[in-house]
Amino acid sequence: MANSTINSPLNVGVIGYGLSATVFHIPFIAITPTLKLHSILQRNPGQSGKSAPHDHPDVKHFTSLDQFLADADLDVVVISTPPQTHFPFAQQALLAGKHVLVEKPFVPTVSEADALIKLAREKCRLICVYQNRRWDSDFLTVRKLLADGTLGRVVEFETHFDRFRLEKPSTWKGTLSMAQGGSALYDLGTHLIDQAYVLFGMPRSVFGVLASQRDGLLLGPQNPDLEPDSVTAQLFYDDGLIVLVRIGSVSAEVRQPRFWIRGTKGSYHKHGLDTQEPQLRSGLKTEDANFGREGPEWNGKLTLVGDDGSFIEKDCPNVEPQTYSKLFELFGEAVVRNREEDLPVPASQARDVLQIIEAIRESARNRREIQLS
Incomplete structure (x- = not known):
């Protein structure tokens, strides 16, 4: 246009x-x-x-x-x-x-x-x-690592939004059905699947498991109306890459996992969520010098394969924040x-992400891998 x-x-x-x-x-x-x-x-x-x-x-x-x-x-x-x-x-x-x-x-x-x-x-x-969340600093760091070829050919990509929340939210995130755009799949899953889509494009196929960890139930023929608070989805690509999307509501961790990426030249491991949302909720102004910045204790860990085959681990701070602005x-x-x-x-990209989400829903209902055109 x-x-x-x-x-x-x-x-x-x-x-x-x-x-x-x-x-x-x-x-x-x-x-x-x-x-x-x-x-x-x-x-x-x-x-x-x-x-x-x-x-x-x-x-x-x-x-x-x-x-x-x-x-x-x-x-x-x-x-x-x-x-x-x-x-x-x-x-x-x-x-x-x-x-x-x-x-x-x-x-x-x-x-x-x-x-x-x-x-x-x-x-x-x-x-x-x-x-x-395309402008989360940790995600921008991941984009740079992949663009620079630091990790080589990526073979496994794990992305997490795990929390310990035993009570269902009283907002639309906990009250709307999947048909209305509710549940963990459409709320948090939209973010994680969108990030995978930005990095790798449309997968060849998907396999998904949707569950209510709070109630101890799985979506399927026995529970066709279940609204999930947990997502485990695998996205498969033609080059052998497997993307694992994980969302949990019963994850009692001091440092929640965020990314774990494995490649032929190294790996990247990151804990903790991007700081912008909690900073905004606490009243920090967008123009504050610390907005979008994490403390060094939250640096990711980069493991590289040396010329002699040895492993070299080092801190991997986030790139300079661009922020949601x-x-x-x-x-x-x-x-x-x-x-x-x-x-x-573009809305066309969001439509593609919805296609992946709908395939995950179908996979979870029928307990089978779903091919994407």
Whole structure:
């Protein structure tokens, strides 16, 4: 898609005013030169203890989606609501002539993703998906190690989001069904599978096991309606690479595993999650010098094979953080140029990730490996 450029800063309206909006979107919109917070749609200000009009008195406020989208000055819509609302909200925004940034998971199904991609192109508007963990510093470190060939040919790639949480979340992450875009597979699994997709592309086939570790149950013919809090999925590639995606809710570890990568020239082992989410939740500002930085005690471990066949282990600090601000920077620039190919996370890529997720669901239900075209 190539069209005339648009004046910036772009007026951005945010739908929703929960954690996603207040922590992951509005702070970054505020520091992105091409973007300007213009309006917020919060249906019941103050009902949940949060009031957008109170926190942002200098922007426009709406309680009706129709009135929000009818604002002719609005250029971009950010959808930060639960996943079952993403399709209708994105569809209405595109029909109103707005560009769209959608929280992950994009939408619950591949068919809905295809419909939105088609509509966006018909309307000459851009639709981008908020896969922010492409800008985790540990993941950027992994990308560099692989791009530099440090580990040689990668044969096994393990990626984890493990936690010790015996209580089911009361948010959509614990209450929505998989059909609505809920459960660990669509919440955390979207991040991990997206990262694998960025590194290695579409797998040849997948095998998945979905479980409720809290209840001691597996998804399958005996429990067809199970909503998993645990994922064990293998992604198989033509060159022999096996990617293991692991999500657990009953993992009592002081240092939770994150990456374990094995290659013909070495391996990389990392514990702990990227710091940006806990820093943002604690109130650290995006412009703080420590934002996105880990302490040296969380450095990854790099093991390299010496010329004599011996193993050399050393610390592997993360690369210089780009932080989640990079996603907004690239998104703003793509909208100004109105070029789909410049989007940081095109909806077509999120559709591919959903195809992998749907194959994992099918595999878990039928206990067999699923081929991907």
